Amino acid sequence: MSKEIKNVDMVIIGGGPAGITAAIYAARAKMNMILLENQILGGQVRSSYTIENYPGFKNIEGSELADLMVEQARNLGANIDEADPLVNVKLSDEHKEIETDKYIYITQSVIIATGATPRKLPIKNEEKFNGKGVHYCAVCDGAVYGGSVIGVVGGGNSALEEALFLTKFASKVIMIRRYDYFNGEKTTMEEVLKNPKIEIMYKWELVDVDGDRFVERAIIKNTDTGEQKELQLDAVFGYIGTEPKTELFKDYITLDDRKYIITNENMETNIRGVYAAGDIRQKQFRQITTAVADGTIAALAAEKYIAGLKKI
Template sequence: MDKETKELDLLIIGGGPAGLTAAIYAARAKMNMTLLESELLGGQVRNSYTIENYPGFKTIPGGELSDVMSEQAKELGAKIESFSKILNVVLKDDEKIIETKKFIYKPKAVIISTGATPKKLPVPNEEKFSSRGVHYCAVCDGAMYEGSVVGVVGGGNSALEEALFLTKFASKVILIRRYDYFKGEKATIDEVLNHPKIEVMYNWDLINVDGDQFVNKAFIKNTKTSEEKQIELSAVFGYIGTEPKTEKFKDFIKLTPQAYVITDENMKTNIKGVFAAGDVREKQFRQITTAVADGTIAALTAEKYIAEKRI
């Protein structure tokens, strides 16, 4: 059976803060648009236990902020297709085709806002113990370790915030940091260092995990002395950076060596009518506020592009 073809003004790929913001602006502009999201709306924000640096909210759970954004977009008339995975993509100056399981979309413009995913911990047993002691989302899996000792690997805001979140369940949180400093916000660092349940291990690196059916120990190595030792714990949560979701676009869009999309300040890529916004884009800072700004600019630039094509 042939798939139905849908011709649109704009197709937004990815439903995190950047994509949802773009959808809000596109809907307000009365564009014929659709947003495709392969999973739940909200992106990485949905996995944040609490957010305290988004203007307008002193504190708000990530899931709630995601819901507020998606509800606003829908109420304005944005068409959103969740759990809609992309099968094939063609992105050219004069032709854009995106195929999903149900439809073939032919939009005039595309905004790529697929975000990024956590980098896997580079240890031999990562795959063996995935979801059985090796995790990347404390909000999703932290409650499994009530009363247990858990480890957190990383040194940025995500690692610090998730370590604090895990203290709600774990009897102890061991923060494994390969350097002797953190890169997070001062207030968050101070909270971590003063928390009675958190032990910080500076200059140590995780080199493996092991156990029976589930993780029960980790092997760590001192980055200065090369000393190796074993510590007992029930899980490790990795926060060592992210990888952009650009696999479907790499044959068409110019990417950095790290696979982030290259754009100008107006979110334009190397393909006419294709824009990128949010964590998927090469930039210095990746925050909810910067993603929202990207989504705004991408939608407005796309609107201008589409209007000029009609002339």
């Protein structure tokens, strides 16, 4: 059976802060648009326990901020589809086609805001214990480890914030850090250092995890001496960076050597009428505020592009 074809002005792919912001601007401009997100609206923001650096809020839970963003977009008339997975795309200067399970969208502009996914821990038993002691989202999975010993691997803000969150449940959180420093915000680092439930193991790296059906121990190695030893713990949460979700677009869009989309300051890609916003694109800083800015610029640039087409 052939799929129904729908003609729209704009397709936004991804429902994180960048995509939702683009939808807000597109809806306010009364554009015929749709936002496609078949996983979770709010993106990585939703998995943040607490946010203290978003203007207007002294402190807000990530899930609450995500809900407010989605509510605002919908109240403005944004068309959001959460139940129709993306299947394929065809992108060129002249033709833009977005195929989902149910429909084929022929559109004048596309905003790619699919974000990034946590990079998996580079250990032999990652796949065996994924979801059984190896995790990447403390808000999603931390509560099941009440009274347990939990390892956290990483040295950036995410690792620090999630370690703090996990102290709500764990009897002890062990931070496994391959260097002798962290890269996070000073206030967050200070909180971690003074938390009695957190132990920091500088200059150690995770080699592997092991156990019967679930993780029971971690094998770690000292980065100076090469010494290896086992840690008895119940789970390991990894925060070693992210990987962009660009697989569907790689045949059309120019990517950098890390597979992030290359854009100019107006979020324009190498294809006219196709934009990228948020964590999916090549840039130095990846914050909620920068994602929101990207979404704003992409939507305004797309609106201007569509207006120019209508004058032809």
